[in-house]
Every structure is written in C-alpha cells, then in structure tokens.
Amino acid sequence: MYNIKFIKKKLKEENNFRLKHTLSVKDAALELAKIYNEDKNKTEIAALLHDFAKPYNKKELYEIINKNKISVDRWERAIPVLLHAPVGAFLAKKLFDIKDKNILNAIRYHTIGRPQMSTLEKIIFVADIIEPGRDFPGVELIRKNSKKDLDTSVKLVCDFTIKYNIDKNRMIHPNTLLIRNEILEGEW
Numbered sequence: 001m002y003n004i005k006f007i008k009k010k011l012k013e014e015n016n017f018r019l020k021h022t023l024s025v026k027d028a029a030l031e032l033a034k035i036y037n038e039d040k041n042k043t044e045i046a047a048l049l050h051d052f053a054k055p056y057n058k059k060e061l062y063e064i065i066n067k068n069k070i071s072v073d074r075w076e077r078a079i080p081v082l083l084h085a086p087v088g089a090f091l092a093k094k095l096f097d098i099k100d101k102n103i104l105n106a107i108r109y110h111t112i113g114r115p116q117m118s119t120l121e122k123i124i125f126v127a128d129i130i131e132p133g134r135d136f137p138g139v140e141l142i143r144k145n146s147k148k149d150l151d152t153s154v155k156l157v158c159d160f161t162i163k164y165n166i167d168k169n170r171m172i173h174p175n176t177l178l179i180r181n182e183i184l185e186g187e188w
C-alpha cells in the first residue's frame with residue numbers, strides 16, 4: 001500500500017502544471033478500475049504519477065536518460081514528446097520508492113503502449129485520452145466504448161494516435177501499430 005497523500009502533496013509542491021489533467025486521469029482511471037476489477041491503490045498511483053516528468057524539457061529529459069542509462073528505443077529518442085514516460089517511471093521508482101512492476105510499466109508505457117499490456121497498463125493508456133479535459137473528434141466514442149470493452153478502447157486510442165500523427169506528418173511509434181494489430185487479430 002503506497003502513500004497516496006505523500007504523492008499528492010509532492011505533486012502540489014512541484015506546482016505541476018499538469019495537475020488538473022493528472023487528477024482527471026486519476027478519476028477516469030479509477031472508474032475503469034472499478035469496471036475491469038483492477039486494484040484501486042495501484043491505479044491511483046499510476047495515474048497520479050504518469051505525467052510526473054512532463055514538466056521537463058527535451059534537454060533535461062535527454063540528460064536524465066543518459067545520466068541514468070534509462071532504456072529508450074530509437075523511435076522514442078526520435079520523438080521527444082514520448083520521453084516523459086520512461087523518465088516518469090524512473091522518477092516514480094527513485095523519488096517515491098514505487099517497486100511494483102505493474103505500476104512502473106503503466107507509467108513507462110502510457111504514451112506508446114506495448115503488445116501484451118496488463119489491465120492496469122491499458123487503463124492508464126485509455127484514461128489519459130478520455131479524461132474530461134480532452135476534446136477531439138471521436139473522443140466521445142472512446143469514452144462510451146471504454147465502459148464496455150477495454151481492448152477495443154485501446155485500439156480506438158491507437159486509431160486516433162495513428163490518424164493524428166499522419167495528419168501532422170509526424171512519426172508513429174511502431175508499438176502503436178503492433179498493439180492495434182494484436183487486438184484486431186484477437187477479434188477474428
């Protein structure tokens with residue numbers, strides 16, 4: 001049982017500009033945890049810490065990664081917006097003494113996802129996108145679907161990410177395609 005009060009205090013002390021988003025993700029994730037029988041405490045911690053490294057800029061993120069030899073793949077390195085996830089997992093372990101692999105992986109993979117995600121990983125991946133502050137075409141469909149089926153909700157998040165990045169002419173992390181294929185394969 002981790003100390004959620006301490007984490008919340010720390011988040012406020014840091015004056016985290018993402019605090020509103022973080023708290024909304026926490027609420028959305030807890031709602032999903034109830035539906036999909038996930039541990040409440042683990043869900044809350046993963047949600048509260050998922051964007052902990054978000055305030056760091058690109059240079060700072062690279063510095064932390066290099067100094068601590070955090071493992072990131074070439075596509076994550078090439079798409080800096082993704083780097084707060086591995087750094088967030090590192091800081092969760094270092095600053096908050098989070099040892100639970102499932103929590104750390106939920107933070108680590110909340111941006112790119114990965115094949116064979118755990119229920120907690122899927123919950124954070126989806127909650128990040130459906131929290132009430134998000135407003136994009138199709139978000140309502142994902143919100144509604146998230147109450148019925150977690151896997152197809154993960155696929156819908158991948159669909160959104162792929163389309164969004166194509167429209168912006170940006171790179172797509174291969175994990176997004178791998179997860180999407182995996183879910184579609186499972187459906188047939």
Ligand SMILES: [Fe+2]
Nearest residue numbers: 050051110111
């Ligand atoms: Fe994030």
Ligand SMILES: [Fe+2]
Nearest residue numbers: 025050051128
């Ligand atoms: Fe987030």
